[in-house]
Amino acid sequence: MGGIPSVTTGDKIRVSEIFGPTIQGEGALIGVPTVFVRTGGCDYRCSWCDSLHAVDAEYRDTWKPMAPAAVMAEIEALSGGAPLMVSLSGGNPAIQPLGALIELGQGKGYRFALETQGSLARPWFGDLDMLVLSPKPPSSGMPVDWQIFNHCVAAAAEAKTVLKIVVFDEQDYQWAREVAGHYPDLAVYLQPGNHTPPPPDDDAAVVDQEGVDARMRWLVDRVIEDRWFTAKVLPQLHVMLWGNKRGV
Ligand SMILES: C[S@@+](CC[C@H](N)C(=O)[O-])C[C@H]1O[C@@H](n2cnc3c(N)ncnc32)[C@H](O)[C@@H]1O
Ligand SMILES: Nc1nc2[nH]cc(C(=O)O)c2c(=O)[nH]1
Ligand code: SF4
Numbered sequence: 001m002g003g004i005p006s007v008t009t010g011d012k013i014r015v016s017e018i019f020g021p022t023i024q025g026e027g028a029l030i031g032v033p034t035v036f037v038r039t040g041g042c043d044y045r046c047s048w049c050d051s052l053h054a055v056d057a058e059y060r061d062t063w064k065p066m067a068p069a070a071v072m073a074e075i076e077a078l079s080g081g082a083p084l085m086v087s088l089s090g091g092n093p094a095i096q097p098l099g100a101l102i103e104l105g106q107g108k109g110y111r112f113a114l115e116t117q118g119s120l121a122r123p124w125f126g127d128l129d130m131l132v133l134s135p136k137p138p139s140s141g142m143p144v145d146w147q148i149f150n151h152c153v154a155a156a157a158e159a160k161t162v163l164k165i166v167v168f169d170e171q172d173y174q175w176a177r178e179v180a181g182h183y184p185d186l187a188v189y190l191q192p193g194n195h196t197p198p199p200p201d202d203d204a205a206v207v208d209q210e211g212v213d214a215r216m217r218w219l220v221d222r223v224i225e226d227r228w229f230t231a232k233v234l235p236q237l238h239v240m241l242w243g244n245k246r247g248v
């Protein structure tokens with residue numbers, strides 16, 4: 001007996017928050033009306049994580065175990081029953097048993113994207129409409145297990161998988177180039193990092209927008225200088241519009 005990790009509760013999904021519809025603010029689906037399901041718990045602790053309320057154990061009592069049908073009911077209530085894109089984020093949503101929710105939602109016409117750092121591969125990645133793999137650069141302080149990351153890449157079709165890499169500095173940028181070179185079939189989205197003021201709470205909407213803008217301009221210059229014309233460079237649109245506010 002014992003040995004069962006406390007990260008999941010049977011078939012239930014550990015939910016930090018469900019919000020929307022809003023627009024997807026990042027990457028390949030930017031601008032697409034989306035409901036977000038943010039799961040609680042992460043196997044990483046990036047130095048600059050903007051979602052600590054879904055990562056830090058001190059917020060654990062705000063995470064609620066929910067059956068897939070209950071999560072789906074909330075998504076449908078938020079969308080008024082009109083099918084739309086659902087983004088599964090976190091925390092690391094790959095920790096959670098999300099296969100049943102994806103199947104249930106797709107049966108009703110909803111589409112599902114999932115964002116993960118690529119530290120856990122799941123067979124149900126293959127059922128997603130889009131898998132966003134966001135390996136963590138040196139500035140995060142987190143090491144990448146490339147063997148597991150490759151399992152994630154293999155679990156979903158290449159056409160549905162994209163790379164989204166956060167870049168804070170030249171070292172991150174060089175790292176992103178190298179990583180992209182290893183996955184020539186995957187579309188690459190570069191995203192300037194934003195320094196967030198801890199601790200995360202509803203009032204922490206302040207963001208160093210000038211810093212993000214400067215980093216964005218620098219990132220565009222770097223990509224053009226290197227003639228890296230297959231890369232796409234996008235800021236976090238929701239951060240530009242609403243700062244680090246939660247639920248948008
Ligand atoms: C909060 S994470 C949750 C999903 C998953 N754990 C991951 O990291 O991919 C969602 C996205 O936000 C990005 N992100 C987190 N903190 C950020 C920051 N301070 N600036 C820019 N992007 C950030 C992550 O790299 C990831 O692409
Ligand atoms: N609008 C909006 N777009 C997002 N794209 C990725 C997000 C995330 O935190 O995972 C996010 C988010 O929290 N809000
Ligand atoms: S992997 Fe994602 S959720 Fe986890 S700490 Fe890093 S940015 Fe935050």
Ligand SMILES: [Mg+2]
Pocket residue numbers: 050051
């Ligand atoms: Mg975010």
